[in-house]
Every structure is written in C-alpha cells, then in structure tokens.
Amino acid sequence: MGRKDDYSIQLENVTYLAPEEHAGTTILFVIQGELMISLSEHDFSLMENDLVVLNHNEAYTARGVDDTIMIRLHITSPFFTSYYADYFQLAFDCVSSRIDPGREKMMTLLRKYLAEMMIAQSHKAESSRLEMQSALFQIMLLLTRFF
Numbered sequence: 001m002g003r004k005d006d007y008s009i010q011l012e013n014v015t016y017l018a019p020e021e022h023a024g025t026t027i028l029f030v031i032q033g034e035l036m037i038s039l040s041e042h043d044f045s046l047m048e049n050d051l052v053v054l055n056h057n058e059a060y061t062a063r064g065v066d067d068t069i070m071i072r073l074h075i076t077s078p079f080f081t082s083y084y085a086d087y088f089q090l091a092f093d094c095v096s097s098r099i100d101p102g103r104e105k106m107m108t109l110l111r112k113y114l115a116e117m118m119i120a121q122s123h124k125a126e127s128s129r130l131e132m133q134s135a136l137f138q139i140m141l142l143l144t145r146f147f
Contacts, residue, residue: 006079007136009117011071014064024076025092025143026054029114033068037061044095051110053094053147056087071114075140083137084144094147106146113138 014035028035028046035046038061039054045065046052054060056077064070081087096107113135120131 005076007073007075009071009073009114009121009132011069011118014062014068014070016064017060017062019059019061022054022057022074024056024074025080026075027071027073027110027114027139028052028054028062029071029073029111031069031071034065035068035070036063036065044097046095046097049096049111051094051096051107051114053092053143055091071118073114073117073136073139075136080140083140090144092143092147094143103146106142110139110142113142 011031014033028037029051030046030048032048034048035050037044037046037052040059077087084090094107094110099107116135117132117139120128120135
C-alpha cells in the first residue's frame with residue numbers, strides 16, 4: 001500500500017507560493033525564517049518551529065521573509081480517506097502558535113515525525129520507505145485524534 005503519489009514531503013526554500021487549492025491535507029513546518037500565510041479568512045505569520053495544517057481544498061498563499069526554509073507535507077484526500085473514512089467531515093484546527101498548552105506535546109510529536117520523514121527521505125536506505133510510511137501514519141493518527 002502507499003504509492004509515491006499518495007503523499008509528498010519536501011524541504012523548500014520559500015520566497016513565494018502561488019495560490020493553490022489542494023485536494024488533501026498539507027502541513028507547513030517552518031525550519032528557519034518567517035512565513036506569511038494568507039487564507040481566505042485571515043492572514044498570519046509562522047515563525048521558526050511553527051507549524052500549520054491546511055485543510056482539504058483550503059486555498060492559501062505563502063510568502064517567505066528573509067531566508068525561509070520549511071518542510072511541506074502533502075497527503076492526498078484519497079489516501080487519507082482510505083484509512084480514515086470520515087476524512088471529509090474533518091477540519092483540522094492546528095496552528096502551533098495558537099495551540100492550547102494541553103496539546104503542545106502533540107505538536108512536538110508532529111514536528112518529530114515530520115523531521116523523521118525528511119531524514120528517511122534523504123537516506124536512500126532500504127528501510128527508508130518503511131520509516132517514511134511509519135512517520136506518516138503517526139502524523140495522520142495525531143491529526144485525527146488530537147486536532
């Protein structure tokens with residue numbers, strides 16, 4: 001299970017991300033710099049170590065300030081739905097800067113699994129794909145359970 005196009009993760013140097021609507025869930029995790037995000041309802045900025053979950057079909061634009069580096073994970077709707085039938089009834093509420101202290105631990109775990117996926121992707125080891133899938137499922141579980 002799990003084809004290459006079910007999800008994608010990349011480390012990006014961001015100056016500008018054009019408006020795009022994405023069929024699926026996207027997580028943006030700022031490693032360095034600052035990212036200005038514009039959603040339909042509001043704008044906000046993400047600083048280093050901040051993270052946001054963008055929901056299915058939520059249009060956004062993003063602008064990097066200075067030398068912004070982020071991890072972007074995209075999980076397609078069909079893939080998410082195949083493991084979580086109520087996916088389309090969900091709207092994840094997850095902006096790290098506005099999170100209540102009770103969920104801070106879950107935020108830390110999200111960051112950890114994103115980093116693990118990135119590391120596994122950069123190693124071309126035999127077990128890399130398995131490590132990526134494992135971290136991906138942990139992320140999906142955290143999202144559905146806590147956010």
